[in-house]
Amino acid sequence: MSRISVRGFAVASATAVTSVGAVVGVAAGADSTADTGDRVEATAADQTLLADIPAQSDVRSQYAMLTEQADVAADTASAEARTALQESARKQAAADAQAKKEAAEQAAKEREAAEQAASRSAVTDSSSIAVQSSYTVAEVQAIARQMIPADQFQCFSNIVDHESGWNYQATNPSSGAYGLMQALPGSKMVSAGADWQTNPATQIEWGLNYMNSRYDSPCGAWNFWQANNWY
Template sequence: MSRISVRGFAVASATAVTAVGSVVGVASGSTGQSHDAEATAAGTTLLADLPVGQQAQVQTASLTQQASVQAIAADAGAKKDAEEAARKAAAETAVAKKERAEKAQKAAEEAKKRAEEEAAASRAAQREAASASAPAVGAVQGSYSIGQIQSLARGMVPSGQWQCFSNIVNHESSWNYRAVNPSSGAYGLFQALPGSKMSSVGSDWQTNPVTQIKWGLNYMNGRYGSPCGAWSFWQANHWY
C-alpha cells in the first residue's frame, strides 16, 4: 500500500482511526493529544509503516464505522417513511370520514325535503277535496252533511280554537243544524234558546248552517272570550 493511498484512506476514515486507539499516536509516539479530523488525516501518512495486523485493525474499524453510520441512516429513513405513511393514512381516513358524514347529511336533508313536499301535497289534496265537497260560505243549499258543515266551520273558526268549538257543537247538537230540543225548543248547532235570537246574524238561521256558525262564534267570543273559554265553562257546568 503506497503512502498516497494510505493518506486518502485515512482522510476518509479519520474517525475510525481515532476510535481504535489513535493510530496517529501509536505511529508518532504521541500520548493522546487531540486534533481535528483533517489534522488526524494528515498525521496518518506513516500508516503504511505500521505492522500489517494494525493496518487490518484500522481498515476493519473504518468499515465497521461506515456500516454503523449506514445502518443508523437506514433506520432514520425507515422511521421517517413510516411516520409519513402513518400521516397519509390518518389524512385519508379523516377525508373518508368527512365524505361519509357529508353524504349522510345530504341524504337526510333530501329525505326531509321529500317528506315536506309529500306532506304539502297531501294537505293541498285535502284542501281541494274539502273545497270540492263543501259549499261556499254564504251559499245556501237544500241540505248539508256533517262533513260539509264542519268544513264551513273550519274556514271561520281560528285553528287554535277549533277543537274547543267542535267539542261544544258535538255535545249540543252532534252537528245537526236542524236539531230541536223537544222540551225547551232550543234550536240548531248551538241549541240557541230561543232559536230566533240567531236572526241577529241572518234571517235564514233555520236553514243555513253558516248563519248559525257565525252566531255561535260571536256568542262564545262575546260571553266567554273565545270558544276555549266557553268550553271550559261547559265542562264545569254542562251548559254555556
C-alpha cells in the first residue's frame, strides 16, 4: 500500500466518525417528542453505536501507525531496488572484465601464431642467393644459415647431416633420393625451382617448406626423424 493510499484510509476513517456522530445527533433530536420509554431505548442504542466507533485519538493513532508502516515498506522497497541495481552493476562489471581477458588472450594467441609462422618462413628467399657453378659444404651451410630461422637451424642441420652430409648432389643409388634433403623422387623439388639439381638454395627452400607443411617446423621434423629414422 502506498503512502498516499494509507493516508487516504486514515482520512476516510476520521470522516466516518464525524458523519456517524452527526446522524446520531439528528436521530436524538427527532425522538424528543416520543415517550420516556422510547427516549431511554434510543439513548441506550446511541450509546452502544458510539461505543463501537473509535475515539478521534484512536483514529489518529491508527493513521500514524499505518503511515509509519507505509514509510517502512517504502524504505524497504528502495533498499531492495538499490541492492538489485548494485548486483546488476557487479555482474556487468564481471562480464566486461571477462570479455577483456578473453580478448587479450585471443590477441596473444594470434600474435604468437604470427610470430611462429614468421619464424618458420625462410629468412632469405632462394632467389636472392647468388648462383654458383659449384658449392663447398661450408658454402652450402652458409646459404642455409641465411635462409633458415635461427631457432630452427640446428634441427634443420641435424636432418641434413644424417640425410646427405650437406652434399647437394648426393644420390641414393637404390632409391634415387636426391640432394641435401634426399627428396624422393628428387624431381619433386622442382616446385621450388627448375634448378633443383644444381642449386642448394633451391633444395633448402623446398626442404624448409616440406618440414613446415608436414611437421610444422624443422624441429618438428627432427623430433619425428629421431623416433623413426626418416621424415
